[in-house]
Amino acid sequence: MKRMKKIEETFFVLLMVASFAALAVGLFSITVTVFMKGLPSLSWQVLTQTPRGGYVMGKEGGILNAILGSIIIGLAATVLSLLYSLPIVFYINIYRFSKSKFSRSVRFFLDLLWGIPSIVYGAFGFAIMILFKLPASMLAGIITLSFLVLPIMARTMDETLRMIPFEMKQAAYSLGATRFEISTKIILKQALPGLLTATLLAFGRGIGDAASVLMTASYTDSLPSSPFAPVATLPLAVFFQLSTPFKEIQERGYAAAFVLTIMMLLVSLAARWMSKGLSKYVVR
Amino acid sequence: MDEGFSGKLKKRRLLNRGARIVSRFMSLTVFSVFALIFIMLFWEAFPLFLKKSLSDILLSTAWMPHSSDYGLYRFIIGSLYTTALALVIAVPLSVLTAIFLSEYLPRKIAMYTKMVFDVLSGVSPVVYGFWGILVIVPLVRGHIQPFCAKHLPWSFFTSTNMSGFSVLSGSIVLALMASPLIVSISEEVLRAVPFEMRQASMALGATRWEMIKKVLIKKAAPGIIAAVILSLSRTIGETMAVLMVAGCHIQETPFSIFDPGYPLPALIANTFGETMSIPLYKSAIFLAAFVLLILTALSNLVGWSILVRIEEEKAS
Amino acid sequence: MGAKSPLEIKNLNLFYGKEQVLKNINLTIPDKGITVILGPSGCGKSTLLKCFNRIIELEENVRVEGELLVDGEDILHPKTDLIELRKKMGLLLQKPQVLPMSIYDNVAFGAKLHNKMKKKEVDKLVEGELKKVNLWDEVRDRLNAPAYRLSIGQQQRLCLARGLAVEPEIILGDEPTSALDPVSGEHIEKQFLQLKENYTIVLVTHILRQARRLADYVSFIYLGELIEAAPAAEFFSNPKDERTKKYLSGILAG
Numbered sequence: 001m002k003r004m005k006k007i008e009e010t011f012f013v014l015l016m017v018a019s020f021a022a023l024a025v026g027l028f029s030i031t032v033t034v035f036m037k038g039l040p041s042l043s044w045q046v047l048t049q050t051p052r053g054g055y056v057m058g059k060e061g062g063i064l065n066a067i068l069g070s071i072i073i074g075l076a077a078t079v080l081s082l083l084y085s086l087p088i089v090f091y092i093n094i095y096r097f098s099k100s101k102f103s104r105s106v107r108f109f110l111d112l113l114w115g116i117p118s119i120v121y122g123a124f125g126f127a128i129m130i131l132f133k134l135p136a137s138m139l140a141g142i143i144t145l146s147f148l149v150l151p152i153m154a155r156t157m158d159e160t161l162r163m164i165p166f167e168m169k170q171a172a173y174s175l176g177a178t179r180f181e182i183s184t185k186i187i188l189k190q191a192l193p194g195l196l197t198a199t200l201l202a203f204g205r206g207i208g209d210a211a212s213v214l215m216t217a218s219y220t221d222s223l224p225s226s227p228f229a230p231v232a233t234l235p236l237a238v239f240f241q242l243s244t245p246f247k248e249i250q251e252r253g254y255a256a257a258f259v260l261t262i263m264m265l266l267v268s269l270a271a272r273w274m275s276k277g278l279s280k281y282v283v284r
Numbered sequence: 285m286d287e288g289f290s291g292k293l294k295k296r297r298l299l300n301r302g303a304r305i306v307s308r309f310m311s312l313t314v315f316s317v318f319a320l321i322f323i324m325l326f327w328e329a330f331p332l333f334l335k336k337s338l339s340d341i342l343l344s345t346a347w348m349p350h351s352s353d354y355g356l357y358r359f360i361i362g363s364l365y366t367t368a369l370a371l372v373i374a375v376p377l378s379v380l381t382a383i384f385l386s387e388y389l390p391r392k393i394a395m396y397t398k399m400v401f402d403v404l405s406g407v408s409p410v411v412y413g414f415w416g417i418l419v420i421v422p423l424v425r426g427h428i429q430p431f432c433a434k435h436l437p438w439s440f441f442t443s444t445n446m447s448g449f450s451v452l453s454g455s456i457v458l459a460l461m462a463s464p465l466i467v468s469i470s471e472e473v474l475r476a477v478p479f480e481m482r483q484a485s486m487a488l489g490a491t492r493w494e495m496i497k498k499v500l501i502k503k504a505a506p507g508i509i510a511a512v513i514l515s516l517s518r519t520i521g522e523t524m525a526v527l528m529v530a531g532c533h534i535q536e537t538p539f540s541i542f543d544p545g546y547p548l549p550a551l552i553a554n555t556f557g558e559t560m561s562i563p564l565y566k567s568a569i570f571l572a573a574f575v576l577l578i579l580t581a582l583s584n585l586v587g588w589s590i591l592v593r594i595e596e597e598k599a600s
Numbered sequence: 601m602g603a604k605s606p607l608e609i610k611n612l613n614l615f616y617g618k619e620q621v622l623k624n625i626n627l628t629i630p631d632k633g634i635t636v637i638l639g640p641s642g643c644g645k646s647t648l649l650k651c652f653n654r655i656i657e658l659e660e661n662v663r664v665e666g667e668l669l670v671d672g673e674d675i676l677h678p679k680t681d682l683i684e685l686r687k688k689m690g691l692l693l694q695k696p697q698v699l700p701m702s703i704y705d706n707v708a709f710g711a712k713l714h715n716k717m718k719k720k721e722v723d724k725l726v727e728g729e730l731k732k733v734n735l736w737d738e739v740r741d742r743l744n745a746p747a748y749r750l751s752i753g754q755q756q757r758l759c760l761a762r763g764l765a766v767e768p769e770i771i772l773g774d775e776p777t778s779a780l781d782p783v784s785g786e787h788i789e790k791q792f793l794q795l796k797e798n799y800t801i802v803l804v805t806h807i808l809r810q811a812r813r814l815a816d817y818v819s820f821i822y823l824g825e826l827i828e829a830a831p832a833a834e835f836f837s838n839p840k841d842e843r844t845k846k847y848l849s850g851i852l853a854g
Binding site: 179268 | 402518
Binding site for chain 1: 653655658660682683684685686687689690691693695697698699700701702709710713714746747748759762763766
């Protein structure tokens with residue numbers, strides 16, 4: 001009987017190890033593929049030029065249009081979301097009880113919005129554009145992406161604020177501070193690492209998303225010029241260039257995938273490290 | 285100092301009140317965003333309802349833009365099929381991995397592993413699609429499909445589609461995308477089971493695996509189920525990765541895993557550009573988006589409410 | 601007791617949801633000197649203290665009835681200016697809670713909120729307050745270091761300095777030494793004995809010996825009720841209520 005149990009356990013442990021290995025191999029395979037295909041396709045030309053040449057997406061040139069486009073849209077959308085998230089999370093945690101009905105409702109709706117897929121946000125943006133007869137533009141892409149990113153940023157920041165020790169607020173109020181002063185002079189300082197992480201993670205999510213900008217910012221071969229013109233983004237650069245039958249263009253797609261992955265990895269790591277650096281005065 | 289105090293006090297109170305009003309207003313707008321999205325999508329999809337009934341649209345396989353005949357059936361099946369298969373692959377792998385991480389690996393190693401997982405899996409969905417095209421599709425085309433043709437000659441495993449761009453390819457990529465989330469939540473839920481409970485069962489003579497099987501999983505089940513449901517919600521909504529590998533043609537409703545699949549998000553992404561000139565085509569696409577909204581919102585709600593209930597139980 | 605009382609409690613009742621935690625408290629805190637609110641753990645002493653500067657409202661489900669007169673004005677009235685009220689009172693919590701800033705900024709925080717001050721004035725203030733709590737020599741060369749790096753005893757003294765910097769009239773202490781080591785605790789107690797000349801100090805404690813050491817007046821709270829209040833000498837040598845006698849002789853849980 002005991003032997004049976006031992007066999008059963010060994011069997012399942014082997015299964016577990018195999019599962020773990022499968023996932024690990026899968027994830028590493030992605031990383032390896034990106035590096036192996038992307039690195040050879042990288043060149044100074046690819047990084048600093050826009051596509052040119054005869055065909056729609058010329059065989060020569062590079063992906064600078066997409067690199068700049070992604071950075072601009074990503075930054076702008078993150079800043080917009082940040083400006084909107086901070087007041088909301090401070091209101092529901094400091095001006096109101098964190099557990100109050102109002103705060104819980106806001107939290108619920110933020111969670112709901114978080115779960116909406118980016119293609120739906122894209123369709124929503126597209127619907128607005130149809131309604132007001134607006135053409136595809138960088139601005140439309142930025143606003144749509146902000147909608148996508150806001151719930152993620154706000155909820156993550158909300159969780160950070162909820163972890164602030166109650167006694168710190170008591171001490172601050174006892175000194176005669178207003179809620180605004182407590183928010184900006186104390187809570188902000190204590191929560192800064194967490195807030196920064198939330199911002200960086202949101203930015204990372206933003207530059208990696210294609211579906212929301214596909215329908216709203218469209219795509220173009222030229223460098224970002226005006227907020228009212230279409231703009232290229234790295235995820236779409238990968239997608240479109242991989243879909244062509246031309247090897248040179250596909251290779252540009254590999255390069256785009258590589259650049260995008262490096263950017264997102266750097267942002268992810270920065271989120272973890274910078275928050276450590278900012279916590280000089282934070283009370284443990 | 286008293287003059288300064290009351291003068292400054294007035295300013296401070298004004299600032300406080302102003303901040304309160306502005307932030308209150310902004311918090312209130314959150315309630316309306318979901319409603320706005322709901323309404324806009326419904327509004328654009330509405331004209332189609334005037335022509336066909338809801339059940340007609342959802343269950344019809346017709347897709348003929350030129351005669352304004354639209355049925356979302358194939359695409360809904362495409363979505364459900366790829367998602368279901370993806371979860372069939374992902375859930376066992378993820379749950380077993382989570383158990384392994386929380387029960388068999390030392391805490392520190394598990395922590396670092398999770399961190400590496402999280403970082404690696406945070407890549408853009410397009411990169412998953414890129415990997416899918418370069419690795420998975422050739423794998424399916426060159427190895428899995430021929431293998432099944434030789435050893436599993438049943439209709440479920442055969443298809444006229446030999447390109448490798450199939451439901452299976454899409455599901456494998458989606459499974460890898462979905463796994464980190466399930467692993468993460470499941471591992472947390474497993475770790476949250478109190479130490480005493482494990483000690484008690486092992487003190488009675490159970491082996492580690494028996495304890496896991498009988499006590500741990502039962503306790504962690506609600507959380508794991510919630511993780512799966514949340515993952516389902518994310519997977520249904522995934523656009524780019526499936527677009528690139530699932531072979532988005534609409535010739536037939538997918539049956540075999542090697543048939544091409546055309547999930548709803550891919551439909552929207554592929555066709556939105558062409559929709560403007562043809563009547564009702566636009567409405568059909570927005571209806572697809574609306575259906576997606578409802579599906580993901582519902583599954584998200586269910587998963588979320590389970591997690592909330594677990595939190596409340598923990599607190600009491 | 602010639603001077604007007606800075607703090608009077610009249611018919612105070614406090615509820616956490618349905619549970620009544622404070623029952624009909626009537627108490628007058630004398631001007632200057634140390635008043636100790638004594639009693640077993642969990643009987644509402646801290647709760648009562650937190651009513652004085654209305655910090656108790658930060659907790660949920662709290663309802664307060666009655667009158668609380670600070671310098672003659674009822675501060676439970678909704679129109680009370682909380683900022684002015686809290687400026688009048690300094691609160692020292694059981695576990696020292698430093699703000700996420702440097703030592704210098706911690707001390708200066710409250711004062712800078714209320715008054716416009718030039719850098720030199722702030723420097724002087726910080727030095728002065730730190731000297732008052734005997735912390736100046738220990739930290740003078742690392743004023744910009746993070747405050748949480750201090751030992752717990754130093755942190756509590758820092759909190760005291762911070763509280764004194766806003767020039768309160770009343771100092772409230774919620775078991776301020778129970779989280780500290782004996783040496784630091786002694787330090788703080790010495791601080792209070794020096795400060796009592798110029799401030800009204802209200803201390804909550806469940807340590808009988810500490811009360812004997814510090815108190816000029818004692819109020820005994822048991823199960824949410826005020827049992828007895830008297831000058832210290834009278835309270836300890838001649839308790840009137842049965843429950844007080846039991847507590848003083850160690851029978852009631854201490």
